[in-house]
Amino acid sequence: MLSTRRAGAEAAVAARIPLIVLGGFLGAGKTTLLNHLLSQADRRVAVMVNDFGPIDVDASLVASHDGETLSLTNGCICCSIGSGLDAALIRVLERKPAPELIVIEASGVSDPGRIAQVGLSDPMLQLEAVVVMADAGRIVAQLDDPLMGDTVARQIRAASLVVMNKADLLGPGEAESVEAELRARYGALPFLRSSFGRVPLERILAHGPGGHAPDGDAHHHEDPDHPFEGGVWSAPGMLNADRLIAALKGLPADVIRVKGRVVTDRHGSAVVQLAGGRVRIEKAPAAAEAPRNELVYIGLRGRGIGAAVSAALDALAAESRAG
Known part of the structure; x- marks a missing residue:
């Protein structure tokens, strides 16, 4: 009996769909990374965004468009969550065949840690990573800004991986200096550097949350008091x-x-x-x-x-x- 229960539990865990939450402040490069993931996907990926209109997925990849969902020729889909995350997630989870990976983009001024709670509470999902994109040349100034600093800091604190995007625009040694500054403020943080959002999916999946449970409420994804x-x-x-x-x-x-x-x-x-x-x-x-x-x-x-x-x-x- 014990072995049967153990087998059932292992099967349930194995059946969970991996979830990546993607955050980062406005202009950090989230959309560029999403396009890269969609164009290079070797599995059925469901990307959920606030509005997929501006993503401008390569037209050669688009198989059909039904108003709230783009179906792509490589088996991936891109869904709008404009009608609400919970409702959009239900639609994605009910698709046949089911996606093999779900990526949820947090809006540029929201807290990805709150959205990540979905992956910790839904038995069908397995939270794999909370990826926060940062504009390498501007992240420190954004954190020091008295109006936007709190928002950016919450995003960094929620991250299991910080992608230092636009690293190609920095001079020698600048990326190391920025990373050292962020570690001094927020403790140990894993970093990846990128240009034009080119980050291999396998590198993202290798940086899981590590048991870190982001703070927040899964049903309130926007901070009404943000400036x-x-x-x-x-x-x-x-x-x-x-x-x-x-x-x-x-x-x-x-x-x-x-x-x-x-x-x-x-x-x-x-x-x-x-x-x-x-x-x-x-x-x-x-x-x-x-x-x-x-x-x-x-x-x-x-x-x-x-x-x-x-x-x-x-x-x-x-x-x-x-x-």
């Missing part, structure tokens, strides 16, 4: 690429992140991102919908970021329409 706010700017027409770059770079530092789709005279339909004072515009995969400019922005609350974004981009759109 951030955001909005959406949209406008029709084609934008001048050079003026768009200048307008985004000219936004006040209180605007932390801008991301979305635009139509420019140089790129056509494109994806644009502003993070860390850097602007990147890349040609987007062909879209079924009519081209339109739509940008999501986020920044420090109470600093008038909505007015600043509207003033800069409305003026740009008006110039473009005027010719």
Whole structure:
């Protein structure tokens, strides 16, 4: 009888689906890492994100799109959790065949430790790692910022692995200095360095939580008191690429992140991102919908970021329409 019970328990554990929670502050590179995992996956991966629209999965990988789920040709799926994590997770767990790995992306201003509680409480899941992406060149300044520092610190404290992304932008010895500073503040932390979010999945799985149970409540994934706010700017027409770059770079530092789709005279339909004072515009995969400019922005609350974004981009759109 004892051996039968032991066998049943071992079978239940073996049947659990591994879960990775991916966190990190705005602009650290989470979306880039997710794209890398999806394109290189050698197993059925379910990636759950707040909104898969901006991920822009390679169009050659997309087999079908049913509104809340992208099904990919390699057997992976990408699901929106806009309707709620619990409901989205139920849908994923009910899929046949079941995913062999689930990755949940925490939003850039949330605590991945709270989401990780799902993997500790659900008998169908096995928490494998809490991965926190950090912009290697900005993480110390973010931690020292009086407004965003608490949010970033909670993310670092929840990590079983810190990925120091954009390490290629640092000078000799700088990465070691940043890692030493983080260890001095938060104790022993395993680090991986990456550029463009290129981290092999096996390296992530090798850095499990190690028995660390992140603090938090699985049913409350956002901190209502965080010092951030955001909005959406949209406008029709084609934008001048050079003026768009200048307008985004000219936004006040209180605007932390801008991301979305635009139509420019140089790129056509494109994806644009502003993070860390850097602007990147890349040609987007062909879209079924009519081209339109739509940008999501986020920044420090109470600093008038909505007015600043509207003033800069409305003026740009008006110039473009005027010719």
